[in-house]
Amino acid sequence: MSEILSCPCCGNSAQIVSSIERKIKVMCWTCSLQTYWFDTVEQALGSWNTRPQIAALQERVTELEGNVMSLLQWIERDYSAVGLVDVRELGRFIALNFPFTIEETERRKALKETTNG
Numbered sequence: 001m002s003e004i005l006s007c008p009c010c011g012n013s014a015q016i017v018s019s020i021e022r023k024i025k026v027m028c029w030t031c032s033l034q035t036y037w038f039d040t041v042e043q044a045l046g047s048w049n050t051r052p053q054i055a056a057l058q059e060r061v062t063e064l065e066g067n068v069m070s071l072l073q074w075i076e077r078d079y080s081a082v083g084l085v086d087v088r089e090l091g092r093f094i095a096l097n098f099p100f101t102i103e104e105t106e107r108r109k110a111l112k113e114t115t116n117g
């Protein structure tokens, strides 16, 4: 029997549950996320273990957001100075496509104004 992956919603451990009718499901007792009832443990585990792991996906999204911010900083630092990139166009593009960067951009703009003024 293969292992039961942790709950894709809350990350806690899940358990195999059987009904009086000998149906099988996998369930997280913490958040109640569960599979449908199946005839076999293998089917229930197959269903549970192939759910996307939300925590892992969130971690990857955070990593990619960090990459975008690093890229933005690199472009601003190395290319805006030599005039290869229209920074305002780039800013509009990034704000439209990566909304999470708006807050960071505003924070840095405020910081820059504080430093200059």
Ligand SMILES: [Zn+2]
Pocket: 007, 008, 009, 010, 011, 012, 028, 029, 030, 031, 032, 033
């Ligand atoms: Zn859960």
